[in-house]
Amino acid sequence: MHGFGKTPGVTGAVAMAYASVTESVALRAARYEGSGLHREAFTLAAEAFGEELGRVRPAGRVAILRERRLAEAGETEFLKTRSGLLSVGDETGEGEPETDLAIEPVEGLSLLVKGQEGSLVALAASPAGTMQRMPDMYMSKIIVGPRAKDRIDLDAPVSENIAEIAEANGRKPSELTVAMLDRDRHENLIEEIRATGARIRILPEGDLTPAISVGLRGADLHAVIGIGGAPEGILAAAAIKCLGGGMQARMWPTQRSQVEELREYGFEDPEKKLMLGDLVRGDDVVFSATGLTGGGTLRGVRYFRGGGRTHTVVMSSSPRMIRFIDTIHALEPEAGARGFQI
Structure with missing residues (x-):
């Protein structure tokens, strides 16, 4: 594929182009912070992705x-408000x-429209x-960083995985923190992790951000464990491949x-x-994410008179590159006629 993993300068240019895409989408989607408008926020972000990727x-x-x-009431909610928007x-x-493109118009949609931390927009390409x-649909996942990538087994009891992750990181289980979604299906898993002594960060929404x-x-954070969305699983796999970590999953x-x-x-x-x-074959992957409401690794969009400021992480697997971009x-x-305030 043109521009992936062959010439560092070209690869960097492709990665920066995708970073510009997620930044442009975030600048538009972050206007919906605290709005309560789920479908409108998603529609605008999907529309913005379509426009930006066309360039x-x-x-x-x-x-x-x-x-x-x-949806919160338990029924399936289709997020598009009109036809013609970006689709698979x-x-x-x-x-x-x-x-191939994996797109997350808004990770943590409820977080965004409720004005809570942890939402972002993301894109992966291979x-x-x-x-x-x-x-x-749903996917069971276990995601870890580089030190523990060869020590996990989705088929093993969670207590064994916690012990292996702890040893790989030179820690005790009680010195680990594991992230998972706040869902009824995780009740038994939470109790099993608590029994190991590890701490748990129970998240209201979004398992790409902790990945x-x-x-x-x-x-x-040392691991993400539990059942979440399969589309987010592919994006997480792309990010983890760039970061040198490990992941196992099952539909x-x-x-x-x-x-x-x-x-x-x-x-x-x-x-x-x-x-x-x-999940993602080969070694040529580019991933970009821009924060919407901050929290975790990325700060959210901040607006000023006539402009805004974004915080983005963009990475590639070949050559391995991770870059944080703070852009006005x-x-x-x-x-900025009178200068920009930092």
Whole structure:
């Protein structure tokens, strides 16, 4: 694929182009902080992604994009408010698609519209045909940083995984912190982790944000464990591949129809344990995320008169590169006429 992993300068230019995409989307989507408007925020972000990706080379095809979510009342809510927005299978840019794209218009949608910390926008890209396509359903995951990447086993009891992660990091289990979503399905898992002495960070929404933190040395998170969204799992896999960490996963269908759907996506064995290389194949991956409401690794969008400021992490796996970008954007002609305040 053109521009991925061959020439560092070209790869850096591609990565920075994707960083500009997530920054532009974040500047627009962050206006919905505290608005209470779930579908409107998602629609605007998806629309912005479509517009911005149309300007980026190489051309791509959308492989992963969550288009629905489980609403607070328990029913499935389709997030799009109109047709014609970016969808799975859509092609972006000009020419033959050279990349697979995984897009998260808003990670932590409820966090954004409630004005809570932890929401972001994210994008991952890899050569065409290398991202595992999958339906929008649940996935069981265990995600760790580089030191413990060869020590985890999704089939092992969680207590054994905690012991292995602790030993790999030169710590006691009581010195670890594990992140998971605040869901009823995790009640037994929470009790098992508590029994090891490890601390637990129980999150209201969003398991991509902690996955980024887990991969960074010196971060205060050491693992993400539990059942979350499969689309976010692919994005997490892309980020972890860039960060040198490890991940194992298994699809978690809740209905017979979902088992059949998995077979349509090529999963002959729906219970197969998926390794990091099964989720994103090869070594050429670019990942970019821009904070919306801050918290964790990234600060949120901050607006000033006529402009805004964003905080982005962009990374690639070949060559391995991680860059944090703090950018001031002049959105109106008069912005910064008297200088920018840092």
